[in-house]
Amino acid sequence: MSELRKDPVVGRWVIILKSRGKRPLEPYIPTDSGRSTFCPFCYGNESKTPKEIMAVRPDGSSPNASGWKVRVVPHKYPLLQIEGELSKVGEGIYDKMNGVGAHEIIIETPEHGLRMEELSEDDIRDILIVFRERIVDLAKDKRFKYILIFKNHGMEAGDTVDHSNSQLIALPIIPDLIREQIEGAFEHYKLKDRCIFCDVINQELRENIRVVSENDNFVAIAPYASRFPFEVAIYPKKHCAFYENNGVNTYKSLANIVKDTLERLGIVLNNPPYNMILHTSPTSGSHNEYYHWHIEIMPKVTMVAGFEWGSGFHINPTSPEDAARYLREAK
């Protein structure tokens, strides 16, 4: 169904979906329902999704019935298949592997049409703890090197249903940007014996011109070299490589700053479409000393000229200092 292929020059891995006999103008795009009136993520429609993997059910209700608060199901059209051994193959100069992995949907609320920031802090904390539980569970599978959790909010950000959800993809490889972050952080560690993310956080807190907000445990920053207008990164103040290695209070504190940041973006940019991505250490890696987990939020407010894909070159029309100021003053 799918395979992973490596670019022979830059080493970037890509998932290629194998032929589905579609015509060229109908490339396969995973979607659960399109934007129809029927929503498979609402109460009463539990049978329309694959069987649930886990759920938060405060009322003690049965699996695959209503009553849940957060529900995790396999993606109906998974990009990667959970069954089978990982098989790595060379094709002359090229490298590929079969599409072994997991692809799950975290349905974040039973309420259709709510934005994440409209949920209570406790509700968001529950979602964030579900992320942790899925990572802990999937990390036991030695075929997987990385567990990627991300949220597409709004059609322009790639969302296909108007019902708050995140996606999880467990991968047999480490995504390009994470690999680059690890390599860059390791270089700094070799030179300075320090975590570069900690250095960034310390400087940002000291200078206080790109800080959007903070609480006891976290700080939200408009990154110095932001690629996009109003990009925000949320860092734990205390060094930690793994998202999943935290206690309940940390997720409560994270829920607080995530809600606050999304509210600020919503006020300043009029509820923009956005992507939110969790960057955490690879499951198998030993990058404890120099990787530092964090969350990136990228509102989609300008059209990205596709040439940036071909050059790796970004032009950001809004300075992070301006972005941080607007976001700070929003509330």
Add this chain to the structure above:
Amino acid sequence: MSELRKDPVVGRWVIILKSRGKRPLEPYIPTDSGRSTFCPFCYGNESKTPKEIMAVRPDGSSPNASGWKVRVVPHKYPLLQIEGELSKVGEGIYDKMNGVGAHEIIIETPEHGLRMEELSEDDIRDILIVFRERIVDLAKDKRFKYILIFKNHGMEAGDTVDHSNSQLIALPIIPDLIREQIEGAFEHYKLKDRCIFCDVINQELRENIRVVSENDNFVAIAPYASRFPFEVAIYPKKHCAFYENNGVNTYKSLANIVKDTLERLGIVLNNPPYNMILHTSPTSGSHNEYYHWHIEIMPKVTMVAGFEWGSGFHINPTSPEDAARYLREAK
């Protein structure tokens, strides 16, 4: 007006435009006119652009008057400024430089609304030779490390006027993707003493399943690890690091395959928006042995879920084998 900033972790450079006092929802996007009825690139409106840098004028007409076939002008709202010394500054852990560079528009035809592939091969050759002349001229300026030429066609690809043009940005840094290509190609060269692009081309010509078309000097390929549906790369068959180091016949042959490839994409994808990017060796670099110039064309046919920006992870719903087959059979 603008500055270049480096991401401290992954080393990626970004152009940040400095505050223009705009409100958040009006980020500055360079545009000459928007899509109004007035077009500054048409005959008779030469005075509405900055003074021309060069033009192809077969009728011997005067600069900044009608009669030209291809016309190069500075961008009216340049991202980088041509005046001034390059100044590199540290800000604690961060690195930046001032926005010194060039930003030019190559107006490819006097005819409004034509697509590049509707021009004759000779007309396209003239444009390609103008690219070379601009590179040769700007490469003399030792402040510039890279000259990036790209074309945004169609609004969804970032085009702002319906008049065929390309843009040139001369940069004091090497864009991320080019740097990664050079590093990857150098690793291969150290191991094998060969150009990795030559190895790719040889394997593709031998296997002949991802080849879209070829002529005496060039081959168009759907890359093995394509990130996007119907991505096409055009390589010179003979090893060469620098786009500008070629004779007139090479550009004629390149015009032939560019026209052919764009026609095929136009037929299969119904005149899609696309980005075309020239990848050539950095001007100052000595990567002769292992860099291999080429052109990338990326039609914009699916929505890119922005999470790919945050993970470096791509999902391509159309295999390059399928894409190549559709494109081969188009004509």
